[in-house]
Amino acid sequence: MCDTTDQNKISQPPTLSLVDIAKWQFPDLPPSDSKPPIIAAIPSLQRQAVWKPGQIEMVWDSILRGFPIGSLVVSEKFDGQASRSGRHGAGWPEEDVTHFLLDGQQRCNAIALAFKDALTVSAEGEQPPASLWIDLNPEPLPDSVTRRFVLRVLTTSHPWGYALDDAASPLGLEKIKKSLNHHGDKRPPVTSAWPQQARCPVPFAWLIHHTFNREGPLWEEVKKKCLTFPNNGLKAAAQFLDEQPQAESLNRIQAALQKLKAYRLVALQVPNEVIHKEAREAHDREHSADNDERIHNVEHLFQRLNNAGTELRGEELLYCLVKAYWPGIEDSFEKIRDAEDRAWLPMPASRLAVLGIRAAMLQHKLSASFSASSSISEVRKLGGAPAADEDARAVRHYLGIGVEPQNSDLHRNLRRIDEWLLHKGPGDFGLPAVLRSSLARGAPEVFLLLLHLAQKTRHQDPAALRKPLIGLATAIHWFGIDQKKAVQELLPKLQAGPLSRETFRGILRPLMESSAIHYLLTPEELLGLPLKVSASQENLQKWSIADQLTNGLRSRYESEEAYLKHAHRVRWFFWELSKCRPMLLFAQRQYMSRQFGDYDPSCMDVWKDHNRPWDYDHILPSATLDWNRGSLRQCCREWSNKIGNLRAWPLELNRSRGAEIAKDSIQTDEDLRDSFLESKDECNAFSLSKHDVNDADKCITFMNAAFDRLHRIYAEWFNELEVGLLLDSPSITSSPASLGPR
Numbered sequence: 001m002c003d004t005t006d007q008n009k010i011s012q013p014p015t016l017s018l019v020d021i022a023k024w025q026f027p028d029l030p031p032s033d034s035k036p037p038i039i040a041a042i043p044s045l046q047r048q049a050v051w052k053p054g055q056i057e058m059v060w061d062s063i064l065r066g067f068p069i070g071s072l073v074v075s076e077k078f079d080g081q082a083s084r085s086g087r088h089g090a091g092w093p094e095e096d097v098t099h100f101l102l103d104g105q106q107r108c109n110a111i112a113l114a115f116k117d118a119l120t121v122s123a124e125g126e127q128p129p130a131s132l133w134i135d136l137n138p139e140p141l142p143d144s145v146t147r148r149f150v151l152r153v154l155t156t157s158h159p160w161g162y163a164l165d166d167a168a169s170p171l172g173l174e175k176i177k178k179s180l181n182h183h184g185d186k187r188p189p190v191t192s193a194w195p196q197q198a199r200c201p202v203p204f205a206w207l208i209h210h211t212f213n214r215e216g217p218l219w220e221e222v223k224k225k226c227l228t229f230p231n232n233g234l235k236a237a238a239q240f241l242d243e244q245p246q247a248e249s250l251n252r253i254q255a256a257l258q259k260l261k262a263y264r265l266v267a268l269q270v271p272n273e274v275i276h277k278e279a280r281e282a283h284d285r286e287h288s289a290d291n292d293e294r295i296h297n298v299e300h301l302f303q304r305l306n307n308a309g310t311e312l313r314g315e316e317l318l319y320c321l322v323k324a325y326w327p328g329i330e331d332s333f334e335k336i337r338d339a340e341d342r343a344w345l346p347m348p349a350s351r352l353a354v355l356g357i358r359a360a361m362l363q364h365k366l367s368a369s370f371s372a373s374s375s376i377s378e379v380r381k382l383g384g385a386p387a388a389d390e391d392a393r394a395v396r397h398y399l400g401i402g403v404e405p406q407n408s409d410l411h412r413n414l415r416r417i418d419e420w421l422l423h424k425g426p427g428d429f430g431l432p433a434v435l436r437s438s439l440a441r442g443a444p445e446v447f448l449l450l451l452h453l454a455q456k457t458r459h460q461d462p463a464a465l466r467k468p469l470i471g472l473a474t475a476i477h478w479f480g481i482d483q484k485k486a487v488q489e490l491l492p493k494l495q496a497g498p499l500s501r502e503t504f505r506g507i508l509r510p511l512m513e514s515s516a517i518h519y520l521l522t523p524e525e526l527l528g529l530p531l532k533v534s535a536s537q538e539n540l541q542k543w544s545i546a547d548q549l550t551n552g553l554r555s556r557y558e559s560e561e562a563y564l565k566h567a568h569r570v571r572w573f574f575w576e577l578s579k580c581r582p583m584l585l586f587a588q589r590q591y592m593s594r595q596f597g598d599y600d601p602s603c604m605d606v607w608k609d610h611n612r613p614w615d616y617d618h619i620l621p622s623a624t625l626d627w628n629r630g631s632l633r634q635c636c637r638e639w640s641n642k643i644g645n646l647r648a649w650p651l652e653l654n655r656s657r658g659a660e661i662a663k664d665s666i667q668t669d670e671d672l673r674d675s676f677l678e679s680k681d682e683c684n685a686f687s688l689s690k691h692d693v694n695d696a697d698k699c700i701t702f703m704n705a706a707f708d709r710l711h712r713i714y715a716e717w718f719n720e721l722e723v724g725l726l727l728d729s730p731s732i733t734s735s736p737a738s739l740g741p742r
Contacts, residue, residue, distance in 0.1 A: 013071075014037045014269075015266055016036065016037065016038075017263065017264060018114075018260060019115075020036035020037065021036075022111055022115040024040055024041065025086045025087075026112065027089075027092050038099045039092050039097050039099065040074050040098070040099040040100065041085060041101065042083060042084050043102070043324075044083070044326075046320070051106040051110065053130075053153035053158070053162050054166060055110070057153055057162075057168055058147060058166060059107060060110065060149070061147040065148055065256065066259055070104070072104035072108070072266070072267045072268065073101075073104060074099040074100060074102060074267050074269050074270070075099060075102055076100075077098055077099055077100055078100075081100065082327030083097055087113075088129075088130075089112060099267075104265075107265075113131070114132050115205055116131065117203055117205045118133060118205060119131075119203060127156060127189045128190055129156055129190075130154060130156070130190065131154045132151060132153055132204045133154065133194065133195050133198065133204055134150065134151050134201065135152060135195070135199060136199075136200040136240060137199050137240050138199060139164075142164075142165075145165055146166055147166060149256065150164065150198065154190050154193055156189070158171070161195030161198070163197060171196060175196050176196075179196045187613070192231065194232075195233070200236045200241075201234075201236075202237045207253070208260075210222075211258070211260055211261065218254060218257070219250060222241060223238055223242060315353075318350065318379060319349060319354070322353050322379055322383070329399055329401055332408065332411075335400070335406060336411060336414060338600065339418055339422060344602040345602055346414065346436070346440035346441070346447065346602050347437075347444065347447070355448050356395075356399050356410050357379070359410075359451040359455070362452055363455050364390075364394035364395075364398075382395055398410055413454035414451075416458070417451070417454055418436070421435075421436045421469075421470060423593045429467065429720045429721060431474075431589070432585060434596070434601060435586065437601050437602040438582060438601075439474070440602070443473070443480070443483055445486075446480075446487060449490065450473060453465075453494065453499065457499055464500070464501065465499060465500075465501070467720075468501060468726065469504075470721050471721035472508070474586070475517065475723060475726065476511070476517055478582060479520060480516070480518075485514070486517055489511060489516060493507065501725070505726075505728045506726070508520065508723075509728070518573045521570070522724065523711060529549065530548050530551075530552025531548055531549070531552075531707050533700045533703050540696055543635040544635070544638055545574075545578075549571050550567070553567040554567065577643075581643060583643065583717050584676075584713055587713040587717065590673075592648060595650070599612070614649055615648075617647050618646060619646070619647055619666075619686040620639075620686045620687075620688055620706075621660065622641075623659035624659050624693070625637050625640055630693025631694050636688070638703070639702070639706035644706035644708075644713070645686070645709075649675075662684075662687040663680070664687075666683050676709065676712070685701045685704075688702055
C-alpha cells in the first residue's frame, strides 16, 4: 500500500500555470525570483521530442480556446538517471530539479516555444530550431479547418512556415519561391523569416510576455515592436494595427489571452512505491539492484503511457532502455560534430546506439562475424552488469560514456568515415553530404562495416583507401540484394590482415556470385546493350526497354540455359541502374557541393525529409509527354523517368519550368556542365516540343541521347571510383557471348 504521503500526492496533485511549465526551460522568466511548485526535467529514458508543427499549432489553438490538453505525469527524481531540459531552453541546474517528466514532454515543449521570442538568437549566437507566430488578421478559413486561432510555426527547415490546414502541410513551390525572393533567393534563418501564409503575422511571444508581465495597451506595444524590428514580414501587422485597432480578430485574440492567466495543467505524480517496487523481470534475479528495479518499472510505465500517444517500437524502444542504463549516451551523441562543426547524427540516435553496441562488441571480441541486432534482453544484461564487467565497459567506452566523448572510438570512427566519404572540393571523387547520410540511413549494415574498418585502420593514411571503400560501400548500397549477407561475406577477407588497395581486388565478384548484390557490367558492356535505336527501327510506337533487352539478348546466346542465366542478371542490373538517383547525384557532385553544399539531412534541426532544396528535374519535361496524343509518346516515356533524363535542380526552379524545352532553360556552358550534359547538341536532343512527339527522327535522337547520358553517369561512378578493381575478373558475359555489337 502507499503511505500517507504518497496518498496525499495522488489526491492533491500540483496544478501548474503556463508560466510554471515554461520556467522549466526558461528559469529567468519573470518573476525571476520565484520557482514553480515542482521543477521537472526529462529523464534519459524519455525519447526526444517528435511532435510536428501542426500539432504545436493545434495545441495552442486549444489552449487559447480554453480546451483542456490533458494532464502531465511526473515522478520524484531518483538516482540512476540523468536529465535534460526541453527543446527550447537550458533549464535548471541538476540540483534544482525535483521531478522527472514521464508523459507530456511534447506539450511542455509547445508551451515553452510560445515564450521564446521568434526574432532573438541565443546568447551564443545560435539560431533557435523553431519559432511561433500568430496571424492578427487571418484570411477566412476553409470549412475543413477546425482551428479558430491561426498560430504559425516556423522551423529551420521550413522558415517560410506551413500551409493553413490542421495538419500544417508543406507549402507549395510557388509560395516557397515567393518567400525566397524576399531573402535574395537564399534560405533565411528562423530569426529573419516570417510565415508566408499569414496576412498580419507577429511573434506570439510578444503577446504572451505582455499578457503575463505588463500592464497597458497590448496592441500599442505590439505595433511599436513591429516598427522597431527590420523584419519585412511585420510591416503588414503594423499597418493593420494602425488602421484597425478595434478589429474583431484583435478583440477575439485579446480576450483569449486574458484567460491564459487562469489556465492550469494537472501534474499526476506516480507514487514512489510504483517506481521502486521490484519488477517481474527482476524476480528471477537473486540480487536485483534497486536501480535496475526502478529502470524496469519506469520502462514499463513509460511504454504504457505512450500507448496513448506515439507508440514506441523496435529501435526507439531499445534506445530508451539504453538511455535508462547509460544516461551519458545522450551527452555523447549531442557532441557529435560534422566537418562544419555542426551538431549532426548520421542516422537516428536509436539506430546509431544499436550499431554502436554491435560495433563495440565486434571490436571487443574480435568476432569473425557481425552479431545480430541487439535485443532488449541483451541491453538489460549489459546495462545491469557490474561496473567492472569487461563487455559492458567496452560498450560504454566505445559509445563515449565515462570517457571524453570526442576521444571515444565512436566519435573517432565517425570522423574517419567522413574523411573517407565526403566530397572535398573541385575535382574530388568524394560523396556530397546528402549521399553520405543516405548511405548511413539506407545501408546500416554497410555503415557498421565502415565503423569497424575505421577502427581497424586507425593508424593508416585515410586517403590510401578512399576510392575502394567508397566504391565498395556505394556498390553494396545501390546494387545490393541482401546487404547484410554481403557484409557478412566480406568480413573474413577484410579481417584477415592489414588493409591495402590490393585487399579490395576482386572483392565484389563473390558477392555477385552468391546473389548478395546484382551483377555489375562494365561501362563498355553497358554501352553494348541492344538499346540504341536506329532509323530503320520497325514498330517504333510499341518499342520498350524490356522487349529490347529480352529479344536483343536472346539472339546472342547459343543455349536457352545460358540466355536465362545471363539475361536475367543483365535485366535486373539495368533496372536498378536506370532508377539509381544517388548515382546521378554522384555524377553531379561538383554542382551539388557548390549549390547545395550546406544540405545534410543528418543535421535534423536544419533539414527535414520532404524539404530537400532540389528536385529531380526532367530534362525533357514530363509535361511534354503527359496527355500527349503523339504517335511516339509511349516509346519516349520509356526514358522519361530514367536517370538519363533527370538532373538535380533547385526545388523552386524545377516545377515552375513546366513544359519549357531544354534548350530554353539550359543555355550557358555552366548550365550544361551542372546538368551533366556534354554539349548544346546533346541538350537539343532533349528539346522535344509536344508536336515533335510525332517525329520519328527527333524521338529516336532523344531516346539515344537519354541512353548515352545514362551510360556516361554510370561510367563516371565506375571509372572515378575504380570499380573495375573491385571486379577484377573477366566480364560476366564474355562467355558464351559478348554484349558488344555483333
